[in-house]
Amino acid sequence: MKRQYYDNIPSPCFVQEENKLISNLEILKYVRENAQVQILVALKGYAFWHSFPLIKKYLDGASASSLFEAKLIYEEMGVKAHTYCPAYLKDDFEEIANISKHLTFNSLSQWEQFKNSVKSSVSCGLRINPEYSEIDVPIYNPAVQGSRLGMVKAMIPDILPEGIEGLLFHVMCEQDSYVLERVLQKVKEKFHKQLIQVNWLNMGGGHWITDKNYDVNHLINLLNKFHLEYPHLQLILEPGEAIGLGTGFLLSTVQDIVENNGIKTAILDVSFSAHMPDTLEMPYKPNVRDASTDAANSQFKYRLGGISCLAGDYMSEYGFEAPLQIGDQIIFEDMIHYTMVKTTLFNGVKHPSIGVLNKEGEFELLREIPYEYYKYRLS
Ligand SMILES: Cc1ncc(COP(=O)(O)O)c(C=O)c1O
Incomplete structure (x- = not known):
């Protein structure tokens, strides 16, 4: 069973879901108007x-x-x-x-x-x-x-x-x-x-x-x-x-699967250190769509590994319903607030693109981050 959620979104990509943003804004408007x-x-x-x-x-x-x-x-x-x-x-x-x-x-x-x-x-x-x-x-x-x-x-x-x-x-x-x-x-x-x-x-x-x-x-x-x-x-x-809060996700893709002493790691095209720094700083374990953050009772357990060379650039095991394969999409939920703001170009890893699923559910690509952006920040 291939984990493929979107075939028109490049990987990696931060994706905002506009309908979810509107739901949040409606709540905030209600507070403004009544208080x-x-x-x-x-x-x-x-x-x-x-x-x-x-x-x-x-x-x-x-x-x-x-x-x-x-x-x-x-x-x-x-x-x-x-x-x-x-x-x-x-x-x-x-x-x-x-x-x-x-x-x-x-x-x-x-x-x-x-x-x-x-x-x-x-x-x-x-x-x-x-x-x-x-x-x-x-x-x-x-x-x-x-x-x-x-x-x-x-x-x-x-x-x-x-x-x-x-x-x-x-x-x-x-x-x-x-x-x-x-x-x-x-x-x-x-x-x-x-x-x-x-x-x-x-x-x-x-x-x-x-x-x-x-x-x-x-x-x-x-x-x-x-x-x-x-x-x-x-x-x-x-x-x-x-x-x-809850208005979008970071789409990533499994690039390789390695196994060391019984620990399987799916290496992704994103980095926790560069693209989700709060997960290591706070720290917290982000939710992954259709996976359990508690892998204890799961038959298919994988660490999720970042694409940088930092040894600690990984999240401990998640439980999946089926074995992961190269090319599978892994979706990290709720990545549109602090996560996006705090990203870096550490290790020169490719920065995720940025896009939006508009009210009609259509994907619009807003930005790709080119190599020049990495070079410009250094000298
Ligand atoms: C002065 C000030 N205002 C507002 C905020 C936003 O806080 P939050 O994103 O947790 O709502 C912060 C966060 O650090 C802050 O320092």
């Missing part, structure tokens, strides 16, 4: 810019964390970004300020450095750190002790500097509104004095709003309750992952 909250897409988590015109119909814009992200938002969504950088660079600042409508500063010293270069049309804010987070993985936790991200209560004056109009916090990752409720409680306890002086509060990302278990109505009630307490505040959420 008086602005929702932005955070480019660090989702930058599939072919879909920006569609996203613009549903959301309130986008958030950037660098000049390049702000430029992509301006060029492809046609709006000015809500921008936050851990540190703005002197050489970039004027350009970034020209294409941003909100600028959030990570420290008072950054604010002091740049406050005189900001035009009055830009609304400025400070990032606060409530020193509370329920994220277990330290590398993803901006509230760890000694974090460089945001100002803790002891660092922020009771009376905010003139010109500061907003606050931003970001301390969540793939979490629900019950976590947000506890975070908001801490934010109120620590920053009430500042909250009453500003006119917007950006609650960052990490809101897994489009996950099937997310209690959307609890979020709406929570935000509406918060709004009653602080009616002067424009509330903002800037999820990245929730936009692209």
Whole structure:
């Protein structure tokens, strides 16, 4: 039995399924409309810019964390970004300020450095750190002790500097509104004095709003309750992952099958290190279509091996219903958010093409990544 799902899609290829994106956007729109909250897409988590015109119909814009992200938002969504950088660079600042409508500063010293270069049309804010987070993985936790991200209560004056109009916090990752409720409680306890002086509060990302278990109505009630307490505040959420969650896959193909001491590895034309770095960084085991991530009870077990030379570029065994063969397609699910954004050209391995299965289910090839792109990044 040959595993062949698509005969018109080149391998490897990141493929967005437009209908799934629309389903996510409908959920986010429902929240926006019922909770008086602005929702932005955070480019660090989702930058599939072919879909920006569609996203613009549903959301309130986008958030950037660098000049390049702000430029992509301006060029492809046609709006000015809500921008936050851990540190703005002197050489970039004027350009970034020209294409941003909100600028959030990570420290008072950054604010002091740049406050005189900001035009009055830009609304400025400070990032606060409530020193509370329920994220277990330290590398993803901006509230760890000694974090460089945001100002803790002891660092922020009771009376905010003139010109500061907003606050931003970001301390969540793939979490629900019950976590947000506890975070908001801490934010109120620590920053009430500042909250009453500003006119917007950006609650960052990490809101897994489009996950099937997310209690959307609890979020709406929570935000509406918060709004009653602080009616002067424009509330903002800037999820990245929730936009692209479950909206597409990475198609790959088995190139060879090797066996060493009873361990069979199917070597693919993709790399975990270069094309799915989160799988090794977090780490997590991605779902593969029609395969079990738990191979314990499977007759046909295979490691999936990357095409780079890194020894650890593989995923431990998956269970399949039948033996794998060279030429079989292996589909990694849910690869359109952080995965795509974080790819590299490590080892010079071919970068996956990029395409979309449109609303009608027809495949459109959007981009192939040529050798020149690899060469250009080196010298
Ligand atoms: C400041 C800020 N906003 C938004 C996000 C997006 O988070 P997520 O993609 O988890 O929703 C991040 C992620 O790191 C962030 O640092």
